[in-house]
Amino acid sequence: MSPAQRGLTRGLIIVAAILLAALAGLTAYRWFGPGGRSDDNGAGIGQVTIGGPFALTDQDGKTVSDKDFAGKLMLVYFGYTNCPDICPTGLQNIALAMDELGAAGDQVQPIMITVDPERDTPAVLKEYVQAFHPRLIGLTGTPEQIAKVAKEYRVYYQKAELKNSSLGYAVDHSGFIYLMDRKGRYLAHLRHDATPDEIAERIRSKL
Ligand SMILES: [Cu+2]
Incomplete structure (x- = not known):
């Protein structure tokens, strides 16, 4: 190879390397960048709506719907009474935030x-x-009613068999606290382990 040929070969290798790097970067962006496939939550993103109408049964056996809470902000949490830790923490923090709001x-x-x-x-x-x-307030319903409202709120839940436990099964579930406006529209969400201060502050900012 002449020095000129060697130079040309080296140049081509560099160009090929740059193109490969650019392609890798583009692929990574499509997978992990904004709106990429790694983001499957959907909460708070652009056009995704969270929440919707529901008709369920309250703790007194009375049928209630989202319309009954019109004019108030709703703080909505999905969980279950046998939950070992996530729900008690989330509900305790919600209760303390309510006290804090006075x-x-x-x-x-x-x-x-x-x-x-x-x-x-x-x-x-x-x-x-x-x-x-x-x-x-605690709301329940038929499995179909619950599935419908959970879907509206983009809540994931799934029964998980418990071996060697008298409980029989647990329910894996996502644990966001949803703050809805006076017409039942999504305002914000918090994690189940948000502190009472954080929950109260978020609510205060939307009153
Ligand atoms: Cu739970």
Whole structure:
């Protein structure tokens, strides 16, 4: 090879390397960049709507719908009474946030919707929600009704068999706390482990 040929070969290798790097970068962006496939949550992204109408049964056996809470902010949490840790933490923090809000809390309706409708009857829910806060409402329904409202709120839940436990099964579920406006439209969401201060502050900013 002449020095000129060698130079040309080296140049081609460099160009090929740059093109490969650019292609890798583009692929990585498509997979992991904004709107990429790694983001399957959907909460708070552009056109995705969260929430919607529902008609369920409260802890007193009464049918209630989203319309009953019109004019109030709704703080919606999906969980179940046999949950070992996530739900008690989330609901406890919601209860403390409600206390922290004081009189302003009257404009907010905290709601727990069960993802275990087979075991969480109105009576079971009543005992459970009352232990957290007098204003907390517990909602249940048929498995179909629950599936519908969970889908509207983009909530994931799935029964998981428990071996060697008298409980029989647990329910894996996503644990966001949804803040909805006075017409039932999505405003914001918090993680289940958000502190009472964080929850109260977020609510205050939307009152
Ligand atoms: Cu839970």
